[in-house]
Amino acid sequence: MGMTYVQKLLAKVCGRQRVAVGDVLEPRVQLAMSHENGALVINQFLEIFQGTNREPKVWDPDRIAIIFDHRVPAESSKTAGNQKKIREFVARQGISKFHDIRGDIGGICHQILPEKGYVRPGSVVVGTDSHTTTHGALGAFSFGIGATEMASVWALGRILNVEAPGTIKVAATGRFPKHVYPKDLILHLIGKLTAEGANYKVLEFHGDAIRRMPTSGRLTLCNMSVEAGATSGLVPPDAETRRYLRAEAGVKDPLDIFGPDPDAVYDRVIEIDVSRLEPQIACPHTVDNVQPIGEAAGKKLHQIVIGSCTNGRLDDLEIAAKILKGRRVADDTRMLVFPASWRIYQKAMDLGVIQALSRAGAVVCNPGCGPCLGVHQGALADNEVALATTNRNFKGRMGNPKAEVYLCSPATAAASAITGVITDPRGSIKAKRLKIQDSRFKIG
Amino acid sequence: MAIIKVVLHLGDDVSTDIIYPGRFMATVLPAETPQFAFADNADFNRRLKAGEVTAGSAIAAGKNFGCGSSREQAVSCLKGYEFCVVARNIARIFLQSAINLGLNIMICPALEAAEGDELEIADDKVFNRTSGKSFHVEPLPKARQAIIDAGGLIPYTRKLLTAGVK
Numbered sequence: 001m002g003m004t005y006v007q008k009l010l011a012k013v014c015g016r017q018r019v020a021v022g023d024v025l026e027p028r029v030q031l032a033m034s035h036e037n038g039a040l041v042i043n044q045f046l047e048i049f050q051g052t053n054r055e056p057k058v059w060d061p062d063r064i065a066i067i068f069d070h071r072v073p074a075e076s077s078k079t080a081g082n083q084k085k086i087r088e089f090v091a092r093q094g095i096s097k098f099h100d101i102r103g104d105i106g107g108i109c110h111q112i113l114p115e116k117g118y119v120r121p122g123s124v125v126v127g128t129d130s131h132t133t134t135h136g137a138l139g140a141f142s143f144g145i146g147a148t149e150m151a152s153v154w155a156l157g158r159i160l161n162v163e164a165p166g167t168i169k170v171a172a173t174g175r176f177p178k179h180v181y182p183k184d185l186i187l188h189l190i191g192k193l194t195a196e197g198a199n200y201k202v203l204e205f206h207g208d209a210i211r212r213m214p215t216s217g218r219l220t221l222c223n224m225s226v227e228a229g230a231t232s233g234l235v236p237p238d239a240e241t242r243r244y245l246r247a248e249a250g251v252k253d254p255l256d257i258f259g260p261d262p263d264a265v266y267d268r269v270i271e272i273d274v275s276r277l278e279p280q281i282a283c284p285h286t287v288d289n290v291q292p293i294g295e296a297a298g299k300k301l302h303q304i305v306i307g308s309c310t311n312g313r314l315d316d317l318e319i320a321a322k323i324l325k326g327r328r329v330a331d332d333t334r335m336l337v338f339p340a341s342w343r344i345y346q347k348a349m350d351l352g353v354i355q356a357l358s359r360a361g362a363v364v365c366n367p368g369c370g371p372c373l374g375v376h377q378g379a380l381a382d383n384e385v386a387l388a389t390t391n392r393n394f395k396g397r398m399g400n401p402k403a404e405v406y407l408c409s410p411a412t413a414a415a416s417a418i419t420g421v422i423t424d425p426r427g428s429i430k431a432k433r434l435k436i437q438d439s440r441f442k443i444g
Numbered sequence: 445m446a447i448i449k450v451v452l453h454l455g456d457d458v459s460t461d462i463i464y465p466g467r468f469m470a471t472v473l474p475a476e477t478p479q480f481a482f483a484d485n486a487d488f489n490r491r492l493k494a495g496e497v498t499a500g501s502a503i504a505a506g507k508n509f510g511c512g513s514s515r516e517q518a519v520s521c522l523k524g525y526e527f528c529v530v531a532r533n534i535a536r537i538f539l540q541s542a543i544n545l546g547l548n549i550m551i552c553p554a555l556e557a558a559e560g561d562e563l564e565i566a567d568d569k570v571f572n573r574t575s576g577k578s579f580h581v582e583p584l585p586k587a588r589q590a591i592i593d594a595g596g597l598i599p600y601t602r603k604l605l606t607a608g609v610k
Contacts, residue, residue, distance in 0.1 A: 024587040040472035040516060048601050071470065078470040130514040130537060144514040146541030147472075152601040160597075161540075161587045195457045196508035200536055229511065231536055286457055373466035373513070394461040394512060401465075401484040 002261025004167040005236045023164045030123035033065045039082035044151035059157035065097035067109035072101045072368040107341025107367045110134040110309035117249035121237035122256040133226045137218035139237030166201045166267040172209035174275035179425040182217035183409035186224045187280035191290025199229035209274045215244040216313040227287040282407035285395040299422040302384040307338025308372045311389035316410040321356040323414035329361035330420030338370040374399030446565045451501040453559045459512035477517045478524030504557040505531035510538025523547045543588045544597035551582040
């Protein structure tokens with residue numbers, strides 16, 4: 001009986017011939033990632049060493065990555081204090097993969113890890129962030145863990161009690177229609193699976209639509225796999241993985257590229273013909289409340305957000321800029337853009353993408369998590385509605401439980417920014433202009 | 445056998461954003477997080493802070509409790525009130541963090557309970573004294589028992605470290 005990709009990966013990392021679903025393993029960790037919640041990890045890590053007469057020392061300072069992204073620059077003295085505590089710990093421990101608040105090497109953790117070449121196919125990556133599933137796009141078994149679990153990893157270099165998960169195979173075939181993107185595919189899939197449909201399992205992506213998909217799109221798929229409950233999304237590595245790691249991430253060392261066994265046993269196989277997909281919208285307040293765009297079109301919007309670890313990559317910004325170039329964000333709508341990293345921000349400047357977005361009326365903010373989780377910028381007022389390319393629309397997510405968040409692709413977000421209502425990017429996009437001056441005089 | 449009262453009844457897919465809203469995430473220490481438990485449920489949060497909810501009470505929930513963000517504050521804030529979470533099932537990261545921090549959790553796939561119900565808690569079943577119905581409890585994964593027995597992941601890891609198992 002053959003093994004799925006994650007079974008083969010775990011067998012390799014644990015030095016075993018075979019791994020069966022449900023086997024309990026303690027794999028060594030190739031990379032352990034945290035962001036500002038590293039402050040809690042440090043607290044728990046120091047507690048482990050209490051009363052041991054040992055100096056608290058992380059197992060390998062080169063295998064820990066810490067990236068400030070959730071609240072950058074700090075929005076409060078409390079956050080600044082957490083960041084300071086982490087900075088001091090990083091210096092003391094000699095942690096090398098540290099990305100402070102900087103305009104050259106800064107960005108969102110789930111973009112920094114791929115673009116800096118920190119992730120290797122065939123390895124185990126953990127992060128104190130649920131969207132750590134992202135890095136399965138490069139063939140790593142990559143998943144989110146709690147801060148105390150991370151403290152244990154920092155001490156031991158391995159993660160305890162990992163149960164080999166069952167696998168759902170997703171076979172995506174065909175060519176995406178114009179204005180339909182990987183984001184629409186993953187939203188559609190989450191709608192099909194439901195928010196718990198892949199709990200304690202992984203998604204393994206196959207099919208010619210995936211083989212043709214650049215790494216940026218694969219990162220979007222794996223990023224949101226957790227919204228169906230998946231422990232990780234995984235794209236078995238291929239020529240595109242190699243190209244990305246070599247050409248874009250600058251990785252020079254040998255890559256261990258393998259796939260699942262041809263006779264691997266899957267819990268379930270889901271086939272999707274992407275050529276039949278329409279733009280998708282996840283409606284409030286769960287990510288699995290997914291509808292084809294026609295069902296939500298016309299909904300009045302107060303805020304559009306393009307960016308995040310899901311859709312803040314260069315091609316996402318280019319798609320938005322192409323639609324918005326020479327047009328304007330609707331008068332009674334505001335649009336915020338959060339590139340996923342400063343490298344992307346700079347490339348987007350070189351290409352005139354940032355300028356086009358700004359001239360259209362978008363506010364281009366610094367790379368970071370921004371309003372996605374409601375902690376920093378871009379909070380919503382009561383009864384306001386946002387359309388975002390981010391990954392979650394839970395009640396209260398954008399800082400206000402009395403507001404609504406819809407999720408979509410960058411193309412849908414850009415088209416909707418022009419009209420001020422949820423708009424199908426495939427149709428003609430008619431701008432709505434408010435005569436602000438006139439109405440003001442009338443009120444007077 | 446403990447008898448505890450359901451003080452909060454919740455549906456399916458309760459995310460960690462509901463349990464501990466993101467805007468309070470700069471607060472990380474377990475001693476400080478309980479004040480923000482269910483902060484967007486103003487009345488319940490007020491009762492918690494006013495000490496009107498008996499420590500050790502039950503939260504009854506549907507499927508996929510604790511889904512979403514990995515923020516451990518969502519576990520530590522409940523641990524602060526010694527809640528017992530009885531849910532039809534529990535999302536992966538939340539379940540592991542609950543075991544790691546020693547939060548009482550019971551996976552009870554057919555659970556039916558309403559606010560005010562009294563539950564009799566045993567290892568393998570939950571008996572709802574109010575409705576008279578009994579519900580099977582799924583055992584936690586065996587491999588986790590060592591962590592529970594050690595009193596949580598911190599003492600367990602400390603034990604591994606000092607035993608030189610690495």
